[in-house]
Amino acid sequence: MIINKITYKKNEFLVEFNNGKSVSIVEDSLVKFNLYKGLEVSDDFDNSLYEQDQLTRAFILACRYLSNIKSSKQIKDYLYRKKISNDNIEKTIDLLTEKGFLDDYSYAVSYIHDAQILKKHGSKKIKYSLFEKGISKSIIEKASAEIDDELEYNNAHELFLKKANNDYSFENLNKVIRFLLARGFDYSIIKEVINYEKER
Secondary structure (H helix, E strand, C coil): CCCEEEECCEEEEEEEEECEEEEECCCCHHHHHHCCCEEEECCCCCHHHHHHHHHHHHHHHHHHHCCCCCCHHHHHHHHHCCCCCCHHHHHHHHHHHHHHCHHHHHHHHHHHHHHHHHHCCCCCHHHHHHHHHHCCCCHHHHHHHHHCCHHHHHHHHHHHHHCCCCCCCCCHHHHHHHHHHHHHCHHHHHHHHHHHHHHH
């Protein structure tokens, strides 16, 4: 089988063969296989070219989506929405991991820092959010060592003062406690904050 023609159209290259078959590929695939007019290829080359091009497309999409750090599950969900096959999704995840572009532990650590500093979430909510994002329990447990206990207390204290607004009535305190629990703070920390303020 011989490549009869290669034409550029709408950011893709149409590779036409002398047996009437054709495959539309992206530039990365064209460069990878060093394709040119007159090149002689195997009879089943069009199938392998298509399969490899689909994997290349998945990798390109994933890299673009990775402009901000993402978890493996987020990448998988994104590629699935883009109608990438499950096989190519798994291969893309493996390739991204192998090249160091995808690291769930680094993602978890980055998420923990942002959740504590920017969102002021407690450790329980942070861990649950990571689990929802598809991070494994073992990685969550390992990354949890990065949770700043002092910052956890300071965040709980700051939010308590803001929500309590100097009203330490039983009704209001219960409302503030429910709020802090929903933010993911452990009851022991909340109790410590309340006792500190009552003793001032």
